[in-house]
Amino acid sequence: MELPEELLDELAGLCRIMPEYYDIFGNKHITSAETKKALLRAMKLNVDSREDLAAEIRRLRWSTWENCIDPVRVLSVNDQPMTIPLHLQLEEGQESDLSISWSVEDEDGGRDEFEVPGEHLRLFEEQMIGGRRYVKMIVEDTSFRNIGYYILRVEFRHPRRVFPGGKKNLVKISRTIITPDSCYLPPELQEGRIWGVSFDLYSLRSERNWGAGDFTDLDVVVGWVDSLGGGFVGINPLHAVPNTKREGISPYSPVSRLYRNFLYLDVEKVPDVRESKELTGTLRSDLFRERAAGLRDREFVDYEGVASLKEEILLQAFRIFYDRHYRKGTPRGEEFRSYVAREGESLDAFALYRALGDHMKAARNAFAWQSWPREYHDPCAAAARRFRRSNWKKVLYHKYVQWLIEGQLREAFRGVERREMALGFYHDLAVGSMGGGSDAWNYGGVLAREADVGAPPDDFSPDGQNWGFPPLIPFRLKETGYELFIRTLRKNMEYGGALRIDHALGMFRLFWIPRGMNAKEGAYVSYPSEDLLRIIALESVRNRTVIIAEDLGTIGENVREALRRFRMFSYRLFYFERNYPDPSFVLPGQYPDAALCSVTTHDLPTLYGYWSGRDLHVRRGLGVYDDDDEWRQVVSERERDKCLILSALKSTGFLPGDWPADAAMVPRMTPELCSAIYRYLASTPCKLVLVNLCDVIGAMDQQNLPGTNEGYPSWKRKMPVSLEEMMADSRISQLAVVLRETIAGSG
Numbered sequence: 001m002e003l004p005e006e007l008l009d010e011l012a013g014l015c016r017i018m019p020e021y022y023d024i025f026g027n028k029h030i031t032s033a034e035t036k037k038a039l040l041r042a043m044k045l046n047v048d049s050r051e052d053l054a055a056e057i058r059r060l061r062w063s064t065w066e067n068c069i070d071p072v073r074v075l076s077v078n079d080q081p082m083t084i085p086l087h088l089q090l091e092e093g094q095e096s097d098l099s100i101s102w103s104v105e106d107e108d109g110g111r112d113e114f115e116v117p118g119e120h121l122r123l124f125e126e127q128m129i130g131g132r133r134y135v136k137m138i139v140e141d142t143s144f145r146n147i148g149y150y151i152l153r154v155e156f157r158h159p160r161r162v163f164p165g166g167k168k169n170l171v172k173i174s175r176t177i178i179t180p181d182s183c184y185l186p187p188e189l190q191e192g193r194i195w196g197v198s199f200d201l202y203s204l205r206s207e208r209n210w211g212a213g214d215f216t217d218l219d220v221v222v223g224w225v226d227s228l229g230g231g232f233v234g235i236n237p238l239h240a241v242p243n244t245k246r247e248g249i250s251p252y253s254p255v256s257r258l259y260r261n262f263l264y265l266d267v268e269k270v271p272d273v274r275e276s277k278e279l280t281g282t283l284r285s286d287l288f289r290e291r292a293a294g295l296r297d298r299e300f301v302d303y304e305g306v307a308s309l310k311e312e313i314l315l316q317a318f319r320i321f322y323d324r325h326y327r328k329g330t331p332r333g334e335e336f337r338s339y340v341a342r343e344g345e346s347l348d349a350f351a352l353y354r355a356l357g358d359h360m361k362a363a364r365n366a367f368a369w370q371s372w373p374r375e376y377h378d379p380c381a382a383a384a385r386r387f388r389r390s391n392w393k394k395v396l397y398h399k400y401v402q403w404l405i406e407g408q409l410r411e412a413f414r415g416v417e418r419r420e421m422a423l424g425f426y427h428d429l430a431v432g433s434m435g436g437g438s439d440a441w442n443y444g445g446v447l448a449r450e451a452d453v454g455a456p457p458d459d460f461s462p463d464g465q466n467w468g469f470p471p472l473i474p475f476r477l478k479e480t481g482y483e484l485f486i487r488t489l490r491k492n493m494e495y496g497g498a499l500r501i502d503h504a505l506g507m508f509r510l511f512w513i514p515r516g517m518n519a520k521e522g523a524y525v526s527y528p529s530e531d532l533l534r535i536i537a538l539e540s541v542r543n544r545t546v547i548i549a550e551d552l553g554t555i556g557e558n559v560r561e562a563l564r565r566f567r568m569f570s571y572r573l574f575y576f577e578r579n580y581p582d583p584s585f586v587l588p589g590q591y592p593d594a595a596l597c598s599v600t601t602h603d604l605p606t607l608y609g610y611w612s613g614r615d616l617h618v619r620r621g622l623g624v625y626d627d628d629d630e631w632r633q634v635v636s637e638r639e640r641d642k643c644l645i646l647s648a649l650k651s652t653g654f655l656p657g658d659w660p661a662d663a664a665m666v667p668r669m670t671p672e673l674c675s676a677i678y679r680y681l682a683s684t685p686c687k688l689v690l691v692n693l694c695d696v697i698g699a700m701d702q703q704n705l706p707g708t709n710e711g712y713p714s715w716k717r718k719m720p721v722s723l724e725e726m727m728a729d730s731r732i733s734q735l736a737v738v739l740r741e742t743i744a745g746s747g
Helices: 005-014 033-042 050-061 187-191 215-228 277-284 286-297 303-326 331-364 382-390 392-419 438-442 474-479 483-493 529-542 557-565 607-612 614-621 628-651 671-682 693-697 723-727 730-746
Strands: 020-022 028-030 072-076 083-089 099-105 111-116 123-129 132-140 148-157 169-179 194-199 232-235 256-260 424-429 451-455 498-501 509-514 523-526 546-549 570-573 595-598 688-692
Touching (some): 005 033, 033 451, 033 509, 033 523, 072 529, 099 132, 169 529, 194 215, 194 693, 215 232, 215 392, 215 723, 232 498, 256 392, 256 483, 277 286, 286 303, 303 392, 331 382, 331 392, 331 438, 424 483, 529 546, 529 557, 546 570, 607 671, 614 628, 628 671, 671 693, 688 693, 688 730
Parallel strands (some): 072 169, 194 688, 424 498, 570 595, 595 688
Antiparallel strands (some): 020 028, 083 132, 099 111, 123 132, 148 169, 451 509, 509 523
């Protein structure tokens, strides 16, 4: 059926679907009617007829009036005392007998109560909706409240039965979020600058781990970096991933952003392992040591092998814990019970998902929840509840594993606190989680399961990108009081001093691709950015966490201005800081101060790989550059850029004048050149300077090669040298001296 274009456009506008966008090439893309319909259906709206469209438009346009009060309001701490708009359906004259009582309850249960008799009510607006009269009233708070979360409860009373169901009263509840106007900034960054290192935790080789870096390795790195004068340690997202090649290993495509990957556990430090003679004997056996050594010696991280070995021991450790502590109510058992109670339904759903997933893989070879029998597609459905009851111990096991992870991460963070590092851990928050994962299964009400987030066509991906995870539905998110967004922030700010938010543009708009359509057919959907930024600022202050907003790519100045306003640090990479359209590199003094600067990321070549053109040759081998003219162009541009780097370093005095200006005369990256580039960054005003360990130790290959699914071992690469060798490497200690002196001198 042909739908009226004007109604379709109106509903799309109410749902924040943008009518057009410009790609990186300057081409204008108009959002088609088919894309709009598909995205509206993904938002769980009925759009099959004119009548459906009209009904959805009416519901969304007048939702505040018909629901009496918004489900959530987000306001500045300086916008007080707050005023609260209320809406009510009343016949002419009925307001004179109306009375209102309302209360504001804080997070500790403290409550202020107010009463407004009918004669004191002020009507601000009237509106006829569906032939009925609605009025708008405003009540005013009398207090100046601290930042935080509040429950607003409003009760309307009338002597006659004027409310739905023939009642004399009507009660409505909403959430009020009072926020600071900027994010947290510690004294060390108010007064000075800090440098730190970053690496992918799974990639760490050490003489003791089981084939992937773990929390004990992380603690060792923290002590080492602290001894060098560094103020923070940046690591990849710790989110839970399937740990199998088939299902996924990317830390940026997790099953959940709320819970973590047990791959990082040091199983030998689990108390239930240590107190078991049988398990300690197993770990000391020649056979077990050979298995662990075999995983350590692998060229790449064997996720399946490491996960299998760790889970083999963890299952036995859980049985010991259950018998010795959980059943007997020991202090350790009670500590676990407190953790489970604190996490509540969120942990329960995640653990149920993991237990169900284990069962479905074993019984049906079914992986993503979409391939499970339909009766299990809803965690609240009867079949899922029955499974939980009959498999409660398996569900409890997965809660136990998450408890162990939190405990070891907490201990590592206490090491940071003991050393009094300025920031400590610099965590990373992925932009979303996979459609077949726990978050999508558990929070289907606020996620558009029939759409994927991605990116429009650009230089790296001429056909666009599909990232394979469902986006949050803006108006559904608001209807739930932003609960999932808040919970995700809190969990990822735990035990850290800084948080990088991947793809910060996503707080303003995301590129939605209807399921089954090409990325080129996608469209942007905008988000309530002011609310989201304010909530981030609130959680940042409460958790004492610095926020770094990854603002790379095509991002408007209005976005960066909004991020600056909330004191979120920009993310500046040396490779991209140019005097566009001129390709020359921006001088140090032109970098912003409210920023983190670095050379590269996991998606870009290391310094040694960049200088050798390793990334270009790998792409050519994979068929990305199969046109000879295109190949000659990218090689020519890389040689040009290397010459521009040398020019920038020589002009600023970070390379001696006798260094060649022609990159052809410098065929390989050297420790001196690497140090000069980082010294260049250290001389900028940027508050945070991030050193990638892979750059310093001479790694040639980047962790991830975007746009390639096969042929490149993304997210598997181990460091070319062990942690013990790195700590003895004079290149790193010498660079640390350079960074300390340069930052001190530029301050």
